[in-house]
Amino acid sequence: MQRTMEKIAVWTGHLARLALWAAGIGLVLMTVLIAAQVVWRYVLNDSIVWTEPASVMIMGWFIFLGAAVGIREGYHLSFDVLLYLLPLRAKLVLFSISDIAVTAFGAGMIWYGWQLAARTAGNMLPSLGISGAFDFAPIVAGGVLIVLFSIERVFRRAAGLPTARFGDDPGPA
Template identity: 45%
Template sequence: MNAPLTPVEAGWSAPANGAERTGAPTGGPETGGTMPSLLIARRILGLLSRVSLWIAGTLLVIMTAVVGWQVFGRYMLNDTPNWAEPLSLQFMSWFILLGAAVGVRDSVHLGLDLVHHVSPPWAQKAMDLVSLTLVAGFGVAMAWYGAKLAIGTWTATIPVLGWPGGVDFFPLVLGGILIALFAAERLVDTLLGVEIVADTATPEVV
């Protein structure tokens, strides 16, 4: 079995102070000049991931406040705000799908990986490629059909809120796009022999 590549051999940049490296391949004699583009793409996707996570967290907090006000109004004021439930459902759709997309990039979704762990490296890589391809395809399908549903229901109106019905499917569209992009990024990482450390989204050469 071939020895693992060193960071320099793999085209990774390492900090001078010896800190844990982050980022993406920077290029080398065998990269054909494509690695700088991958580095830029990774930074853009990293920014999208952080923004999505912040939006999801903010909406979760707002939804909690809305539901809290709904409960307070119902049991303390005897006057339930009728807008609270549909608005909280809107927020829930957004933070669930944005969080799911970030989970794809950070590799933190639950999975049954017993067979994966006991398989040889080449089989593990094949499983990862198949899995990520299916996830990317699922994201594309989710975005495509979500867009069709949004267009088809745009003339309807969401009760109480008065918004166009197509707004219900916006989280599906954006979440699908992000899932497809993040799965494609991990697919490229797998092909290049890069492993994402769970909970940090830090690339490691394997």
């Protein structure tokens, strides 16, 4: 099981790196669009109508992609005070419970994000000329990555592999 999980970890590591790069590029692109809007509005006394909704949509992508990568790397919000007092085996159980809860949250993102996208698919975003479903696509994509990365963490832990979280390394077998 360890070999299989190591191979899966390499694949999900590449996926996480790709998501992080996409999030970083989205952050830079959003910044450029907002800067262009400011220049057009206050220097040229005109406006680019599509930059604000495009920037908000891009922001959704980099937030949800970055959050998914943060979950994979163990940077999501947690309350760790009790964990400093517990033995390693108890910590691993609590980490797995946490990852299962995060998996359920990601599944909810997929389910409800998909419903929101389906309900707004017929609406057109006037300044962009695309379906309103695109506003909710980052929720679904982020949910898919959160589920994938959380399940990977549970299986890596079950295989005795570290999950890149402080205190979550089982050490030598």
